[in-house]
Amino acid sequence: MTPPGLIISAPASGTGKTTLMLGLLGAFRDAGLTVQPFKSGPDYIDPAFHRAASGRISVNLDSWAMGADRIAGHIGAAADADLVLAEGSMGLFDGVALRGEAGTGASADLSALTGWPVVLVLDVSGQAQSAAAVAHGFAAFRPDVEVAGVVLNRVASPRHEALVRAGMETAGIRVFGALPRRATIEMPERHLGLVQAEETPELDRIIAEAGAFVAAHVDLEALRTAANAGTLPAVPPLRVTPPGQRVALARDAAFSFVYPHLLDGWRAAGAEILPFSPLADESPDDGADCCWLPGGYPELHGPILAAATRFRQGLRRFSETRPVHGECGGYMAMGEAIVDRDGARHQMAGLLGLVTSFEKRKMHLGYRLAELDTAIPGFGPGAHLRGHEFHYSTILDQPDMALARVVDANGDAVPETGSRRGLATGTFFHLIAEAT
Known part of the structure; x- marks a missing residue:
């Protein structure tokens, strides 16, 4: 049986998806849960960080390159987990123009295919109630994609948080938490994205601090309750042709x-x-x-x-x-x-x-x-x-x-x-x- 899952996504790259993902993996692991990470789309670097935070191998799920049966086979990696967390790529609806095997590669396609609801990470720096209009637009954009709620990121002050929350309440958007700025858990980057996990000397410290930070500012129980077991049953993995014996x-x-x-x-x-x-x-x-x-x-x-x-x-x-x-x-x-x-x-x-x-x-x-x-x-x-x-x-x-x-x-x-x-x-x- 597939455990309940969520997709951690955002309106765009650079909004804090990976920071929240690592923090959630660390926080849930500290709480005694077994969490299976996945990564939407082609990415080598983020899954290595997922593994360091969760203690489990993170598997890529790609709707353009993989058919639904292959994705279902990979989801079998979560069979013994308590919870699934899948990190999205780019913005939630960003993909290519033409469909591939099971979609355009967008994280939204993965949500529609699996039935896992989306938690939207919003960078609210420089705005207040207007952030609710962004969240409302994302929630209404595709009827086959459920946006369970949002986590506010880069919140400037308690007053700023209160204004953003007021807008979300008006729009009927659930707020799971609000993260103030925290430079000490931001990870270094290079030309293909983040510096690799094995090259990040303070990785253990970053993950531990991110887990404690997220646990202090996000309602973990509400997030877990919002997760959905989904509609795509886990099946045995499709055979992969090895290059040799x-x-x-x-x-x-x-x-x-x-x-x-x-x-x-x-x-x-x-x-x-x-x-x-x-x-x-x-x-x-x-x-x-x-x-x-x-x-x-x-x-x-x-x-x-x-x-x-x-x-x-x-x-x-x-x-x-x-x-x-x-x-x-x-x-x-x-x-x-x-x-x-x-x-x-x-x-x-x-x-x-x-x-x-x-x-x-x-x-x-x-x-x-x-x-x-x-x-x-x-x-x-x-x-x-x-x-x-x-x-x-x-x-x-x-x-x-x-x-x-x-x-x-x-x-x-x-x-x-x-x-x-x-x-x-x-x-x-x-x-x-x-x-x-």
Whole structure:
């Protein structure tokens, strides 16, 4: 049976969703509850913070890349929990123009699909009763999405809180709590979002303080009562195709962007995962039958990777007889070189001719649908894969053959097609699920 759940969302990014989410996870955990976190949409960083706060692996649920049956299978991770909390992405109704597998990727689609009510986080700085008009508009915008109420954030004073609450009462919007400004629980950011959980030295202190802060200012019992068991029953997870029987997986601060649902799916299909650290100058296990280099931040570790001769030479030897695939940062590390933000060029593994530059930054962001021209580990030519692209690196040279035909969520062709050479393949595209 699926436990009752809520979706923590907001009108826009930057309003305090993650702070409230971590605070709620910490507060409920301190109260003795088992809370299963989820993350709406493609995001690697927030789920790691969820895990630190809840003690449970946070799973991504994506209505554009996943069908309802796949989402239902992932919800099975909550079977033994007391409560589900799913953090939304961007604004509640923000998604792409055209539907994917089960929706547009908007958090509202996830709410409509699961039946989990929404708790709206409102940044009320610079307004008072007018915040109620925003909340009322969100509550009325889609009849299939229930807004259970709001949590007010960045409240300036008791008088400010009273004025905002008066507006909410007039609009018939329930207020679950009001959070004053608290700079000590704000987390550092970098170009892809928050600094990773394992790189945040004060994370335990932040989570503990956020939990106590939220417990003091939010009605936790009222929130728990507002949660709904939903309409989407948990089912056994759909099978995920592993890239091989024994998978050498790069895993460290430079290569950490791989979805938990994929790793769990690989293991459930019988695959053995053999982690290694390029930053520690380790090479892939010679007993593996394929190698997977996830995304991450290789551009921040250029000198270390350039000096990691055992890693680079071992990867080249491995690729002579077995497939190697890289996603985004892993793809960059498989290339000839990375140019960092200061213009310094760092030698990479050279499995592909790709040269990328972080000096000439340009954001590449969006869902991707790829049709493979050639095989990658786990998928043959012609396979259709759904995923996303998010990076700031610019391609300076890409001499190898294209890996796939790639389009965005509108069906428009994307120039970043990935590349292939011998048994080496790579792409800026992050896999989420095989298209149905």
